[in-house]
Amino acid sequence: MFELAEKTAELAHVRPKLCNTAIFANAKGGVGKSTLALMMSLGLATRHPKADVELIDLDSQATSSESLRRFANHRFTVKNDDNLFLASGSPNNGSIINHIETVEAHRTKQKYIVFDSPAGNEPGRSSFLLHCDVIFVPTSVSDADIFATRKYLLSLHQLFQRQRKDYDNEAPSVVILPNLVDSRAEFNELRQALDDCPAYIGQPLYYSPLFRRAFRAEDDDGNVRALLRSNDAYIEWLTTTLAELDRLNPNPDKLFQL
Ligand SMILES: Nc1ncnc2c1ncn2[C@@H]1O[C@H](COP(=O)(O)OP(=O)(O)OP(=O)(O)O)[C@@H](O)[C@H]1O
Ligand SMILES: [Mg+2]
Numbered sequence: 001m002f003e004l005a006e007k008t009a010e011l012a013h014v015r016p017k018l019c020n021t022a023i024f025a026n027a028k029g030g031v032g033k034s035t036l037a038l039m040m041s042l043g044l045a046t047r048h049p050k051a052d053v054e055l056i057d058l059d060s061q062a063t064s065s066e067s068l069r070r071f072a073n074h075r076f077t078v079k080n081d082d083n084l085f086l087a088s089g090s091p092n093n094g095s096i097i098n099h100i101e102t103v104e105a106h107r108t109k110q111k112y113i114v115f116d117s118p119a120g121n122e123p124g125r126s127s128f129l130l131h132c133d134v135i136f137v138p139t140s141v142s143d144a145d146i147f148a149t150r151k152y153l154l155s156l157h158q159l160f161q162r163q164r165k166d167y168d169n170e171a172p173s174v175v176i177l178p179n180l181v182d183s184r185a186e187f188n189e190l191r192q193a194l195d196d197c198p199a200y201i202g203q204p205l206y207y208s209p210l211f212r213r214a215f216r217a218e219d220d221d222g223n224v225r226a227l228l229r230s231n232d233a234y235i236e237w238l239t240t241t242l243a244e245l246d247r248l249n250p251n252p253d254k255l256f257q258l
Pocket of ligand 1: 028031035036059063117118119179180181206208209211212213214
C-alpha cells in the first residue's frame with residue numbers, strides 16, 4: 001500500500017503539466033504584447049498539432065482576438081469574453097482564475113492558454129497573474145519603456161511577496177522580451193539597464209516593417225505567413241520556452257539570459 005502511494009506521488013511529480021498558461025503583460029502600451037501573443041498562439045498551434053491552444057484577449061480593444069478569430073478551429077480557440085473583465089476595464093480575477101482552474105482540472109491532453117492583456121494593467125489589482133505559469137513582459141529599448149518596465153517588474157515582485165506571506169506557492173516565471181530592437185548593441189544596452197532585475201530575459205525580437213501588417217485580414221493570409229516564416233527561429237525559441245517551462249523555475253536573483 002505504502003509502495004503504491006509512493007509510486008503514485010512519484011508519477012504525479014514527473015508527469016508533465018497538461019496545461020501551461022502564459023500572459024503577455026506590461027503596464028506600458030505599444031511594446032508588442034498583442035504581436036507576441038499572436039506569434040505565440042499561432043506558433044503553438046502550428047508546432048504542437050496534438051495540443052489545444054486558447055488565446056484569451058483581456059483587452060477591450062480586442063486587437064489580437066479580432067485578427068485571430070479567423071484562424072479558430074477545433075484545436076485553436078479565441079476568447080474575448082466580457083465576463084473576464086469588469087466595467088472599469090480591470091480584470092475580473094475571480095472568473096479568470098476559475099477559468100484557468102477549470103481547464104487544468106479537466107485536461108486529458110496538452111493545452112496552452114495564452115493571455116493578451118491591455119496597457120495599464122496593474123499587478124496589484126491582478127491576482128490572477130499568480131495563477132499563470134509565466135509572465136512575458138515585452139519592452140522596447142527606449143528610455144520610457146525601460147523605465148515603465150522596471151516599475152512593472154517591481155509591482156510584480158511586490159505581488160509575489162504578498163502572496164508568499166499567505167501561501168507557499170511558487171511564483172510565476174517572469175521573462176522580459178526585448179522587442180523592436182535595432183541592433184545587438186542596443187540589446188546589450190537593454191540588458192545592462194535591467195541587470196539587477198530578478199527575472200529572465202529572452203532573445204531579442206528585431207524591428208521589422210512586416211509586423212506593422214500583422215493584424216490585417218489579407219485574403220490569402222500572406223502577411224501572417226510571411227511574419228511566421230521570417231521569424232521562425234524566434235517563434236521556435238518562444239514556444240519551446242513555454243512548452244518546457246519546468247526548466248525555468250524559480251526566478252533568478254538578478255537578470256538571467258535565456
Ligand atoms: N518587432 C517589431 N517591429 C516593428 N513593429 C512592431 C514590432 N513589434 C510590434 N510592432 C508594432 O508596434 C505596434 C504596437 O504593437 P502591439 O499592438 O503588439 O503592442 P501592444 O503592447 O499590444 O499595444 P497596446 O498596449 O496598445 O495593446 C503595432 O503597430 C505593431 O505592429
Ligand atoms: Mg495590445
